[in-house]
Amino acid sequence: MDKARAKAFAGTMIGVMNGGALALMCSIGHRTGLFDSMAGMDPSTSQQIADAAGLDERYVREWLAAMASGRIVDYDADAETFVLPVEHQTLVTRAGGPLNIASALQNMALLAQVEDDVVEAFHTGAGVPYSRFPKFGAIMAEESAARYDKALISEIIPNIPDAVEKLTAGATLADVGCGQGHALLLMAKEYPNSTFTGMDFSAEAVTHANERAKELGLDNAHFVERDAAQIGEIDAYDFITTFDAIHDQAYPHQVLEGIHAALKHDGHYLCVEPKAESNLADNMDDPVAPYVYTMSTMHCMSVSIAGGGEGLGTAWGTQLAMQYLADAGFTGITTHEVRSDRTNTHFVANKN
Template sequence: MVDTTPDTTPLTGQGHGGGPAPQAMAGMQRLMDHFAGYFAVSVLGLGHRSGLLAALLEGGGTAEQIAARAGAHDRSAEEWLAALTAAGYVRHDQGSFSLVEGQDAVFRPGLLPFDVTVFLEFQEKFGGMIGQVATAMREGTGVPYSAYQPEFGRLQDRLNGPLYEQFLISDFVASAQGLVGRLEAGVDVADVGCGGGQALCLLAASFPASRFVGYDIDEGALSIAAARAAERGLGNVGLENRDAARLELDGVLDVVIAVDAIHDQGAPDEVLAAIARALRPGGVLLMVEPLASGELDVDAARPTALMGFATSLSHCVQVSLAAGGPGLGAMWGKSRALPMLRAAGFRTVTTHESPADYLVYAAYV
C-alpha cells in the first residue's frame, strides 16, 4: 500500500515536529539578502539601459509621466518603479513615485569617485561571461584578456576617469615623499598598463616639464590614449605597444606608474623585475592596487570585500591564468606584494592606504 501522507518536513528544520534551526534560518536570510541585492542591481541596470533611471533622476511623478520622459512603455515603467519601491530606492505616495531622500545624489556625478551606471554595465558584461568563466574554473585555462574586449576596456576607462581626477595626484602621487617635486622639475616617466591613457594624460597635463610614455599590449586602448593626448595637445606623451615583462630597458626612467595593473599580469614577478631594471638609481615605482592585506580573514571583513573578490574571480584571476600566470587576483594584498617587490630588486618600499580603497606602494631602487 502506498503512503500518500504529505511530507511536511521543514526545508530548514530538524525533522518532523521540530522548528527551523536558528543557524539554518540565519543562512536562509543571508541568501535571501544576497538574492535581493542581485535583483536590485539587475533592476537598476534595466532602468539605466531603458532610460527610466535618467528620467526618474529628472524628477518624480506617476509611472506614465516617468515613462513618457524616458520614451518607455507605461506598464513596464510601473513594474520597474514597483521593484525599486520594494528595494527601498523609491518612495510611493498615492500613485506618484520619487527617489528617497539622498538617493539621487548616489546616481549623480560628484558624490562618489566613480559613475554608478558604469558598475551596472560591468555587471551586465560579467553576466555575459559566466559560461566562459565557469568553463575556465573547471579546466584551469583562464579566460584571455581579448575575450573581455573591447567592452571591458571601455568601461574601465569610463570608471577610472572620476577616480583619477579626485585621487591620482592629490593622493596617490602625493603619498610618495618628494615625488610631486620631482615631477614638477622634470623627469622621465612610464605608465605600465596605461590603457586608454586617463592617468597618463592627467599626469602629463599636470607636470609639463616631465616626459611621459605609456606602455600597453592593447592596440585599441592605445588608440584611445593617442586620441586623448592629441585632443589635449600634450606634446610630452609617447605611446608604445610593449609587453611589461619584456621592457628591455636599462636605467632610463625615473618614475614608473602602474595603476591596477600588476595583479593581472601573466608574469608579475618578471614585470616588477623589468621595471626595477628600467629605473635609474633612486627611481621609484608607484604601484596602486586594491586595498587588501592578503590575509583572508582580515580582508573578508571589509565592506567592499565581496565586490573585490567577485570581480577578481570573474576577470583578474582568469586573465592572469590564461597568460600562464599565477592568477594573483585583485585582492592579492600587502603580504604577497611586499616580498615580490623586494625580490624584484626594490630596496625600500613604503605604503599608503588611500581613502579611495586602494593601497599605494612607493618602491625605490
C-alpha cells in the same frame, strides 16, 4: 539541524538573489542615465521620468518597480510617483564620482557574459582571456577616471617623493598597463614640462589613448602597445606608475623586475592595487570581500591564468605585494591610504 540557522540562511540567500537582480537593474539605471535624471526631479510619475530620460515608459515603469521594492527609490502609492532620495543620490549618480556604486555594478553584467567560459574553466583549469571581455576597457576607464579625476593630482602624486617638484620642472614618467590612458593624460596636462609614456598590450586601448591625447593637444603624452612583462628599457624613467595593473598579470615578478630596471637610479614606483590582506581569514570582515573575490574568480585571476600565469587574484593583498616588490629589488616601500580611493592601497617604492 539548527532550524533558526536554516531560516536565517534562507533570508541571506533571498538577499543574495535580490542583490544580484538589483545589481543588474542599477547598472541599467546608470547606463540609461535614469539615476542622473531622477536626481534632479521632484516626486514624478513613470511617464515624467521616462520623458526626462528620453526613454520608453513601459520599461522605465518596470525598472521603477524594481527600484521601489528594492528601496533604492521612494514610492508614493497614492500619487503613483517615484523619487530618488537625496541621501541615495551620491551612491548611484555620476555626480557621486568615485562613490557611484551603480557605475561599478556594470561589472556584474560584464562578468555574467563570461559565466559559461568560467564554468568551463572550473573543469579544465584554463583561463578566460581578455578578448572575452570586450567591454572591460570602457567600464574600467569610466570607473578609474571618476577616481583619478578627484584624487590623482591633489592626493596621489604628492605621496611620491619629489614627484610634484620634479614633474613640474620636467621629468619622465611611464604608466604600465595604462588602459585608455586617463590617469596619464591627467598628469600630462598638469605637468606640461614632463614627458609621459603609457604602455598596454591592448591595441584598442592604446589607439583610444593616443587619439584622446591628440584631441586634448597633449604632445607630451604618447602611448605604446607593449607587454608589461617585456618593457625592455633600462634607467629610462624618473617615475613609473601602475594603477590596478599588477594583480592580473600573467608574470607579475617579471613585470616588477622590468619596472625596477626601467627606473632611473633614485627613481620611484607608485603601485596602486586593490585593498586586501593576503589571507582570507583577515578579509572576512571586509564588507566588499565577496565582490573582490568574485571579480577575481571571473576576471582578474582568470585572465592571468589565460596568459599562462600564476593567477595571483584580485585579493593578493598587502603582505604578498610587499614581498613581490622587495623581491624585484625595491626598497623603502611604504603604503598610503587615499581618501577618494578607498578600494585601493597605494604602495610607493624606491630604486636605489
